[in-house]
Amino acid sequence: MSQPDRANRLLGLLPPHAQSRAAAFAEAGGLVTEVHNPRVLVGLLPSAARGFLLQRGKQGVPTLMQASHQAHFDWSYSSDQQEMRELYRRAKQNQWDAEVALDWSVDVDPLNPERPILPYEFFAFERFAKYGPPLPRGSREELTLRADLATWMLSQFLHGEQGALLASAQVTESVQWMDGKFYGATQVMDEARHVEVFHRYLSTKLGKLYDVNDNLFVIIDALMVDSRWDMKFLGMQIMIEGLALGAFGLLYRMTEEPLLKNLLRYVIQDEARHVHYGVIALREHYRTALSERELRERQDWAFEVALLMRNRFMAHEIYEEHYAHLMSRAEWNQSVQESPGMSEFRHTMFERLVPNLAYIGLLDERMKQHYSDAGLLRYAGGKDASQLTGEQMLSELEARGRGDLAAAAE
Numbered sequence: 001m002s003q004p005d006r007a008n009r010l011l012g013l014l015p016p017h018a019q020s021r022a023a024a025f026a027e028a029g030g031l032v033t034e035v036h037n038p039r040v041l042v043g044l045l046p047s048a049a050r051g052f053l054l055q056r057g058k059q060g061v062p063t064l065m066q067a068s069h070q071a072h073f074d075w076s077y078s079s080d081q082q083e084m085r086e087l088y089r090r091a092k093q094n095q096w097d098a099e100v101a102l103d104w105s106v107d108v109d110p111l112n113p114e115r116p117i118l119p120y121e122f123f124a125f126e127r128f129a130k131y132g133p134p135l136p137r138g139s140r141e142e143l144t145l146r147a148d149l150a151t152w153m154l155s156q157f158l159h160g161e162q163g164a165l166l167a168s169a170q171v172t173e174s175v176q177w178m179d180g181k182f183y184g185a186t187q188v189m190d191e192a193r194h195v196e197v198f199h200r201y202l203s204t205k206l207g208k209l210y211d212v213n214d215n216l217f218v219i220i221d222a223l224m225v226d227s228r229w230d231m232k233f234l235g236m237q238i239m240i241e242g243l244a245l246g247a248f249g250l251l252y253r254m255t256e257e258p259l260l261k262n263l264l265r266y267v268i269q270d271e272a273r274h275v276h277y278g279v280i281a282l283r284e285h286y287r288t289a290l291s292e293r294e295l296r297e298r299q300d301w302a303f304e305v306a307l308l309m310r311n312r313f314m315a316h317e318i319y320e321e322h323y324a325h326l327m328s329r330a331e332w333n334q335s336v337q338e339s340p341g342m343s344e345f346r347h348t349m350f351e352r353l354v355p356n357l358a359y360i361g362l363l364d365e366r367m368k369q370h371y372s373d374a375g376l377l378r379y380a381g382g383k384d385a386s387q388l389t390g391e392q393m394l395s396e397l398e399a400r401g402r403g404d405l406a407a408a409a410e
């Protein structure tokens with residue numbers, strides 16, 4: 001028996017409460033083996049302790065995080081960054097009111113096989129059949145599992161949006177450009193609206209909300225307490241927004257539920273602007289204000305966090321709810337990792353993320369080898385956020401349609 005199998009068997013002998021504590025320690029331990037750069041690891045450890053071990057995201061309201069950044073005032077009020085001023089102008093014109101723009105009277109039944117939130121092929125349940133009773137397509141159990149998975153994804157979107165709301169407010173205080181502050185204020189409004197719509201959808205249409213995932217909590221915590229504005233920016237505007245855009249884009253293509261599709265159409269257009277703002281601000285900052293050592297630190301951090309995002313969002317809350325008594329976590333991770341939906345998700349995410357990292361200067365010759373070893377360098381030639389508007393992004397997604405999920409499985 002291999003070591004992970006033995007560990008899983010031992011874990012299975014523990015009472016349920018102890019099992020989830022042990023699993024939390026295993027998650028934290030996993031981080032230690034997965035992050036290869038020691039400086040990045042040391043930087044993440046306090047957040048990992050709060051997220052995995054203390055379970056700060058799951059201890060009820062409120063969760064308090066200690067912010068330590070500097071607020072930057074400018075009493076001259078001069079316009080100092082033309083591209084940000086232009087984004088500010090566009091953002092003002094493209095504000096929307098969720099009360100008016102979306103038809104909330106639509107009846108949503110997450111178990112309706114005619115208008116599923118996620119297609120059957122997303123999860124490829126055939127892979128799970130060997131671990132438990134078969135889940136025939138369209139059976140109540142299969143539809144419930146699929147609906148729960150969709151609800152889990154949307155719950156993480158909501159929690160991520162709250163992170164974006166608070167981080168964009170912090171960044172609005174900290175950036176040195178007056179035009180950046182103006183633009184940032186529109187983003188704070190956008191993120192509030194995103195929290196509003198995802199929460200309303202979850203509470204009034206799906207009737208269920210999952211806790212924040214520990215891995216997401218760790219990344220949000222790390223950004224909120226970091227005093228350097230560009231790290232908040234890199235983490236939130238490039239990494240988490242990149243992850244979100246990948247997930248929103250995929251769900252937009254896949255879902256047959258019209259209210260959600262329309263909601264995502266609006267959100268994607270806002271998010272495309274946010275990432276655009278992120279890449280212009282960081283490109284300028286990284287070109288002009290950082291030492292070689294500081295730039296290397298950002299390069300290593302972005303690479304490690306990109307891999308964590310790829311490897312760790314495994315819907316463990318769904319595993320614990322539906323499958324913990326049937327298979328080990330390692331088996332679950334593998335099944336999820338190999339599912340066509342997750343494979344397509346990774347593709348959509350890196351297609352956006354890697355060109356943005358290249359644009360801001362985090363993909364130099366040294367880093368290319370790392371990305372190549374991780375199988376990610378093939379995404380480097382794509383369009384970055386400064387070349388792609390929300391409308392273009394949406395038409396690309398529409399042209400791609402649902403595609404062939406099964407063929408997308410790696």
Ligand SMILES: [Fe+2]
Pocket residue numbers: 161164190191194271
């Ligand atoms: Fe957002």
Ligand SMILES: [Fe+2]
Pocket residue numbers: 164191241270271274
């Ligand atoms: Fe955003």
